[in-house]
Amino acid sequence: MILKFESEFNEPYVELKDFQEIKLRKQIKYVYENSPFYREKFRQAGISPEDIQTIGDLEKVPFTTKDEIRESQRIQPPLGLHAAASLEDVIRVHSSSGTTGKPTYVGITRHDWDVWTEILARVLKTHGIGRDSRIVFAMGLTFFVGSSMKDGIERLGATFIPIGTGASERVVQSIQDFQADVLFCTPSYASYLAEYVRDHFHMEPKDLGIKIMSVGGEPGGGLPEVRRKIEQDWGCKVLEAMGNADMAPVLFSECPEQDGMHFIGSDFVICEIIDPKTGKTIPIADGVEGELVYTAIDRECCPLVRFRTRDLIRVKTGECKCGRKSFRIRCIGRTDDMLIVRGVNVFPSAIKDVVSSFRPQVTGEIRILLKQKPPLVHPPLPIQVEVEDGLTESEQSALKKEIESTLRSKLIFTSDVQLVPKGTLPRFEMKAKLVQEINV
Amino acid sequence: MILKFESEFNEPYVELKDFQEIKLRKQIKYVYENSPFYREKFRQAGISPEDIQTIGDLEKVPFTTKDEIRESQRIQPPLGLHAAASLEDVIRVHSSSGTTGKPTYVGITRHDWDVWTEILARVLKTHGIGRDSRIVFAMGLTFFVGSSMKDGIERLGATFIPIGTGASERVVQSIQDFQADVLFCTPSYASYLAEYVRDHFHMEPKDLGIKIMSVGGEPGGGLPEVRRKIEQDWGCKVLEAMGNADMAPVLFSECPEQDGMHFIGSDFVICEIIDPKTGKTIPIADGVEGELVYTAIDRECCPLVRFRTRDLIRVKTGECKCGRKSFRIRCIGRTDDMLIVRGVNVFPSAIKDVVSSFRPQVTGEIRILLKQKPPLVHPPLPIQVEVEDGLTESEQSALKKEIESTLRSKLIFTSDVQLVPKGTLPRFEMKAKLVQEINV
Structure with a gap:
């Protein structure tokens, strides 16, 4: 009790x-x-x-x-x-x-x-x-x-109607069938789903009747412009x-x-x-x-x-x-420098750890390229990985795949690994600067 | 009460x-x-x-x-x-x-x-x-x-340690960390995971200490040869x-x-x-x-x-x-003719329904090719789909992708759609025979 x-x-x-x-x-x-x-x-x-x-x-x-x-x-x-x-x-x-x-x-x-x-x-x-x-x-x-x-x-x-991820058709179908008034999702999925409804159901998301969109798992719901867009699309209140x-x-x-x-x-x-x-x-x-x-x-x-x-x-x-x-x-x-990829917490140092396990094919140096303001990141996350000299093209292609699959499996996020030659990435004596913001 | x-x-x-x-x-x-x-x-x-x-x-x-x-x-x-x-x-x-x-x-x-x-x-x-x-x-x-x-x-x-699907590394890691003695999965995943443990952890699955493997979601656990293989790999009892x-x-x-x-x-x-x-x-x-x-x-x-x-x-x-x-x-x-793909029930008639929604690009005729004895099927499920004449190569390629993605989204399974010319598939006057077993 x-x-x-x-x-x-x-x-x-x-x-x-x-x-x-x-x-x-x-x-x-x-x-x-x-x-x-x-x-x-x-x-x-x-x-x-x-x-x-x-x-x-x-x-x-x-x-x-x-x-x-x-x-x-x-x-x-x-x-x-x-x-x-x-x-x-x-x-x-x-x-x-x-x-x-x-x-x-x-x-x-x-x-x-x-x-x-x-x-x-x-x-x-x-x-x-x-x-x-x-x-x-x-x-x-x-x-x-x-x-x-x-x-x-x-x-x-x-009434709890669990659908999960990767089944947008069924999400929309269930909202319609049950006249659901509440939708739980990440803010980025709310935006994606609005377009999905227009493309696949040829209707406006707001006609689905959702009154409350409860968002979490990543920031976004607290940003006025993100919130306004979701509320306009869905005709609902976004609550964090x-x-x-x-x-x-x-x-x-x-x-x-x-x-x-x-x-x-x-x-x-x-x-x-x-x-x-x-x-x-x-x-x-x-x-x-x-x-x-x-x-x-x-x-x-x-x-x-x-x-x-x-x-x-x-x-x-x-x-x-x-x-x-x-x-x-x-x-x-x-x-801290934690990133959030589709609701999953990802630490740059953890990425470096995983990549380093591919030595001696890699040097261990990495750089994460962010196209959005951290901590929110949309997958795939671009990661530059320094490789040692002498790898053939097919070895490189296999290495890229293997690193991406290991990152997926260990850290549960999708990456786009870009192999770069040894010595390309900047070194830092004290604290590694693993993340670089581009086009932010 | x-x-x-x-x-x-x-x-x-x-x-x-x-x-x-x-x-x-x-x-x-x-x-x-x-x-x-x-x-x-x-x-x-x-x-x-x-x-x-x-x-x-x-x-x-x-x-x-x-x-x-x-x-x-x-x-x-x-x-x-x-x-x-x-x-x-x-x-x-x-x-x-x-x-x-x-x-x-x-x-x-x-x-x-x-x-x-x-x-x-x-x-x-x-x-x-x-x-x-x-x-x-x-x-x-x-x-x-x-x-x-x-x-x-x-x-x-x-003690319940939920990991879910698509995270084999974490499944193995959790078994080790908690000295877990019970693993819940589908029988086909049990076999896959045994190879994964050998390839990625360089150890025998039976050394992980699983005593009970509770399998369900698809048949297999009741088949003596499937069961024997899993039990040999894992040194455990397979229970259905x-x-x-x-x-x-x-x-x-x-x-x-x-x-x-x-x-x-x-x-x-x-x-x-x-x-x-x-x-x-x-x-x-x-x-x-x-x-x-x-x-x-x-x-x-x-x-x-x-x-x-x-x-x-x-x-x-x-x-x-x-x-x-x-x-x-x-x-x-x-x-009946229900198939089970990775624990998901799939009806051939439902596949035909979904494919038919792509008319007039398709004729509506399909044939499902099974490489295993039904109802158990390993994805991707090969499905022949008849298309109307006159589609360009790029239209065909887009159509294949779109059908596969709609099947995934509506029926929650992965398919491999093979487009075949109009009139190729056999017709049946009374009851459609949608499924053909090959190499079973």
Whole structure:
């Protein structure tokens, strides 16, 4: 049974503080007792669980980074030294591509599942989705939001019509057959599908009757011009949602007022905002910008304390016209060089790792060419790869194919590998500049 | 709350009769009151719900066929005249390709979900899977077994590691990282993956430690030579499971004794076996062969009475070495011409329908070339398509691509369209013979 604060997303953030701090103290004790990673982190920082009584006390705890999670899983596979539940109690494991070719894993227990499902049902409610809504789902169900979203939709009692990706004909057919009023997809698919409807069904997408387009998995829904185009095509409201692979599939959700994404998980996660350069906490207030930092306060497996998300956001506070008082955000970028290709997180360093495994045929030097503003990238992603001298044309052609197929298989995105002669790509002494923006 | 018979799959089928008949009477009354399709069917057969008191009485009810379901959904979209629940109460809808390009839909209510999840948890228990099992799932989650199986695995408390299709590297990596002991996939993927492991990981698949390979979605797991090869490659037991898109994702499951698939859903579904030619009921007894006919006895939405599955099976009775007393089956074929391509049901008539939509460029005549014994087919499926005279080479090339892409999009399988001149393909006056076996 999960302990939740039913009306949490109708309250201003500060009023939840007492409730959050009760859970925080319990969670810190649990994490200290069950996670060797955090016990060591606390020891090194010279603090004990008793030192963390309030949200303000969290500043005493050093951040947790994605690199640490990866290292923690390398030392103690598969879930890492930070995991605090036994594999026996884990009912599901999601994997993400991580910053190297090796995936990182997130496990959830039955309790964690219950929390996620509760949050996901709230995401939908915030969108204005109810029991009568008919939702066509045109994202991958393997994608970790997918199978979690299924449970959230079913808990809410809406009608879930899963179609997945690569079946546009069926997406449109199902929308028509069920007079579906909600479509879940990535923003880039929403644009693609509008053209598909015109070309293949000889009708205007807005005549399909979609009222809410819930977009996620990649940025775009927050960009005014992208949003305006989708809304014009479809005659609908575009609503954004956002989560984090290591904390919860979704944690922020936009209401029909479209004035930013409401934080809807404050009984399960504490948000802090920090200056990404100094690491200093910035009080949550209207207009502040910074990096989101999450602390789980109700998590059994893979609990994280002060996890740096690398998501750069802008805050909006004050009561929303919808009546909700929780703070809202827009995502304005990333503080690292992560790219997002069709909803999949891809790190340039991971691409370099994979390409380097083709030594001695390649030198290991690469350059990623971006035609769009990062982090959003449309596949295939052009990647220049330096090859050693002496390869025949047919060896080069086979090598190109093999690298592309390995990238697809290890990092789950489509690339267009362009082989270039040894010595062509610029070298950097300190930090490799792997990404170059062209025609942006 | 579902009414279930906990130990049902440990009892001989006949001893459950009383329990089944209580549920049957209730269900027949429900169906009669809520489904216009069945009210009309009963009227035409001159029977009333009171005439159906025992399983034996079921013979009075005419069969329900897939064609009727399609027609029922055409008359009253989207779920059909046979549906007996309101769309408001439907929490999930699955679609199958059906025998024409238009999908047929199956909706489930929260109660139906509970029944399916219960059955799926039993399928796993029958396999010998428990809370400590670590299951890598390498089938599509959009595939309707997938998202249902997720719930069954989570109800059982095993660890579910969903990977999906098209990511072999990650499948192998996850098996290694979690020391997974169970792999879910299609039998053809099991063979493909064995070679993949040898080529890319330079190791023998059996060294990965998989103990149970649960195969389904296509026949093959029941063929001794296919099974032997997979078991040799992987050093595991291959266990089959089988269901039906219109009744439940899975209803039969093999135990580690590998002596046929146990029927594990007798508190939710009544099985009859009929002679597919005469339609006469054949009593369930050791060694009998016939077509499976299902009657739901605990279903709210899309309840079916005497549904002809077209699955040809052979029965085995008597106590299994595992202790279970329920009857067991092997699937030995189909009584229609349905093909199965990578787990997707494909009807030759549906292919003809889709191709015909390209008139006047095509004549509408097609021939499907099979290199394997049906119903199992490996993609791409070669299809000869007759074209009208006068198309240029580039028009032909564009036409081929367009037909292949439309087949992919409408029927979800990959084809290799071979255009042939008008008048090349044999004509049949009565019933088109669309399929030709070559090199079988």
